[in-house]
Amino acid sequence: MRTVTKDNITEVFTGYFGEDTDPRVREVLGALARHIHDFAREVNLTHEEWRKGLEFLEWAGRITTPERNEFVLLSDVLGLSSLVDMLHSVPEATSSSVLGPFHVSNPPPLPVGGDLKRDFEGEVLLVEGVIQDTGGTPIPGAQIDVWQTAPNGLYSSQDPDQDIYSFHALMTVGEDGRYAFTTVRPVSYTVPSNGPVGGILEAAGRHPWRPSHLHFIVSAEGFQSLVTEVFPDDDPYLDEDTVFGVRDDLVMTYVDQPAGSFPEGLALSGQVPGPYARVDFDLVLASA
Amino acid sequence: MRTVTKDNITEVFTGYFGEDTDPRVREVLGALARHIHDFAREVNLTHEEWRKGLEFLEWAGRITTPERNEFVLLSDVLGLSSLVDMLHSVPEATSSSVLGPFHVSNPPPLPVGGDLKRDFEGEVLLVEGVIQDTGGTPIPGAQIDVWQTAPNGLYSSQDPDQDIYSFHALMTVGEDGRYAFTTVRPVSYTVPSNGPVGGILEAAGRHPWRPSHLHFIVSAEGFQSLVTEVFPDDDPYLDEDTVFGVRDDLVMTYVDQPAGSFPEGLALSGQVPGPYARVDFDLVLASA
Numbered sequence: 209m210r211t212v213t214k215d216n217i218t219e220v221f222t223g224y225f226g227e228d229t230d231p232r233v234r235e236v237l238g239a240l241a242r243h244i245h246d247f248a249r250e251v252n253l254t255h256e257e258w259r260k261g262l263e264f265l266e267w268a269g270r271i272t273t274p275e276r277n278e279f280v281l282l283s284d285v286l287g288l289s290s291l292v293d294m295l296h297s298v299p300e301a302t303s304s305s306v307l308g309p310f311h312v313s314n315p316p317p318l319p320v321g322g323d324l325k326r327d328f329e330g331e332v333l334l335v336e337g338v339i340q341d342t343g344g345t346p347i348p349g350a351q352i353d354v355w356q357t358a359p360n361g362l363y364s365s366q367d368p369d370q371d372i373y374s375f376h377a378l379m380t381v382g383e384d385g386r387y388a389f390t391t392v393r394p395v396s397y398t399v400p401s402n403g404p405v406g407g408i409l410e411a412a413g414r415h416p417w418r419p420s421h422l423h424f425i426v427s428a429e430g431f432q433s434l435v436t437e438v439f440p441d442d443d444p445y446l447d448e449d450t451v452f453g454v455r456d457d458l459v460m461t462y463v464d465q466p467a468g469s470f471p472e473g474l475a476l477s478g479q480v481p482g483p484y485a486r487v488d489f490d491l492v493l494a495s496a
Numbered sequence: 497m498r499t500v501t502k503d504n505i506t507e508v509f510t511g512y513f514g515e516d517t518d519p520r521v522r523e524v525l526g527a528l529a530r531h532i533h534d535f536a537r538e539v540n541l542t543h544e545e546w547r548k549g550l551e552f553l554e555w556a557g558r559i560t561t562p563e564r565n566e567f568v569l570l571s572d573v574l575g576l577s578s579l580v581d582m583l584h585s586v587p588e589a590t591s592s593s594v595l596g597p598f599h600v601s602n603p604p605p606l607p608v609g610g611d612l613k614r615d616f617e618g619e620v621l622l623v624e625g626v627i628q629d630t631g632g633t634p635i636p637g638a639q640i641d642v643w644q645t646a647p648n649g650l651y652s653s654q655d656p657d658q659d660i661y662s663f664h665a666l667m668t669v670g671e672d673g674r675y676a677f678t679t680v681r682p683v684s685y686t687v688p689s690n691g692p693v694g695g696i697l698e699a700a701g702r703h704p705w706r707p708s709h710l711h712f713i714v715s716a717e718g719f720q721s722l723v724t725e726v727f728p729d730d731d732p733y734l735d736e737d738t739v740f741g742v743r744d745d746l747v748m749t750y751v752d753q754p755a756g757s758f759p760e761g762l763a764l765s766g767q768v769p770g771p772y773a774r775v776d777f778d779l780v781l782a783s784a
């Protein structure tokens with residue numbers, strides 16, 4: 209079409225697709241272009257705003273590394289990451305929640321009942337539960353990949369004082385599907401706010417806080433992998449997680465346990481004389 | 497809001513704005529998030545597609561330099577750059593058209609009637625016209641910043657064999673508002689297609705061609721600056737410019753001129769014995 213106008217540009221875009229274009233590519237790219245065009249028309253996007261948007265992307269590109277991905281963070285604070293999670297959540301399974309940019313590959317193995325915190329000090333938290341199918345039957349041999357921040361609020365990849373596997377572990381459960389590990393209670397923390405995404409948050413009058421959480425990737429043969437998190441029900445940021453990760457079924461009570469009650473059969477048995485906290489969090493996987 | 501769902505996430509996003517947030521930021525960011533959410537829901541965006549999108553942005557970030565801006569190119573092939581141009585075009589003025597990523601700052605001055613092509617060989621094209629206001633009155637002292645590809649289809653910033661100011665010039669017109677320069681007739685060329693944007697074009701079954709054109713930025717005290725292009729009416733890609741830049745009023749006939757007819761008073765007078773082509777392209781600026 210020779211004369212492109214502000215009213216026909218979406219139609220022109222669609223007209224450029226090749227005849228053999230994959231239908232899904234056509235659907236996704238066509239919808240993407242249509243929404244971008246509608247957005248620009250609706251807000252009457254100015255050249256200056258367009259340039260700011262491009263500078264935002266250039267800046268994000270310059271600072272993105274394997275350790276800090278500003279594009280993932282952008283997707284997180286816009287709610288896109290959470291929305292994609294929710295679109296593919298299975299109602300009968302545990303809700304999925306944001307992966308975030310801090311997972312590391314090949315975490316070290318930790319036996320059931322092991323201690324994730326190594327030498328770090330802080331309030332001991334015992335995390336346990338059963339990995340089960342949607343009928344409530346335990347899944348033997350399921351794997352749970354777990355990670356969290358250190359007590360200073362930083363993940364290992366953000367903190368030169370931690371080794372890269374600090375607060376990262378992979379646990380394989382036995383016949384009873386039960387996992388358990390000790391750690392220090394995670395803290396609320398801020399997403400990185402010294403880059404372009406921080407600029408968006410500031411312009412929007414938003415804080416960069418996430419409620420305290422532990423991350424999990426749970427996988428088992430014959431089941432859909434689950435990426436999720438668990439949150440304590442008394443966190444002040446629970447109602448305003450800056451990356452939209454909170455779901456009702458992921459909010460748990462961390463129960464204070466009295467001194468001397470630490471259970472047997474765990475790596476820290478006999479080493480936790482004082483009070484500690486415990487959270488029971490069962491993880492339900494949907495069939496593949 | 498504690499429980500974010502796929503249906504309320506846009507509302508939650510809007511609820512996160514601070515009370516003092518600038519109304520325009522609220523409007524633009526709110527509409528951006530709403531369209532991104534609607535897009536993801538509408539196509540039921542998968543995790544794999546989401547990851548591909550992020551990898552696209554990461555790749556674009558890695559290869560973007562001051563000389564090659566893959567984000568601008570993305571905006572171009574999605575039609576966003578052209579749409580923003582059209583949203584702010586003044587109907588009585590010459591249409592604006594894409595700036596593209598190949599403009600250079602501080603181009604060297606060229607007198608009216610000068611030769612842009614220097615030592616390059618090819619069909620001589622004489623480009624001339626009047627810079628005028630919407631009432632048809634010439635604008636004395638207006639400036640015209642012009643650039644194009646060399647005969648090999650490459651801009652200076654893409655081609656180590658050209659100096660950076662090759663086929664770039666800034667002309668200041670006199671009292672009559674008239675500009676004129678000689679060059680070689682630009683060729684159709686492809687946008688860079690060896691990066692992630694090239695992957696989009698390929699997946700969409702689209703070619704990377706643009707019709708032949710010259711770029712202009714026209715500016716004058718008291719007038720809105722105009723970024724535009726001129727296209728010959730016999731170009732095979734006129735109906736399918738991959739960056740959506742063609743407008744009716746920017747398509748001109750390049751008239752073949754007989755040998756020996758080259759006009760006096762130009763830098764190349766007496767040096768163009770054979771046939772050449774001429775295009776008359778008046779440029780109309782709107783008041784600031």
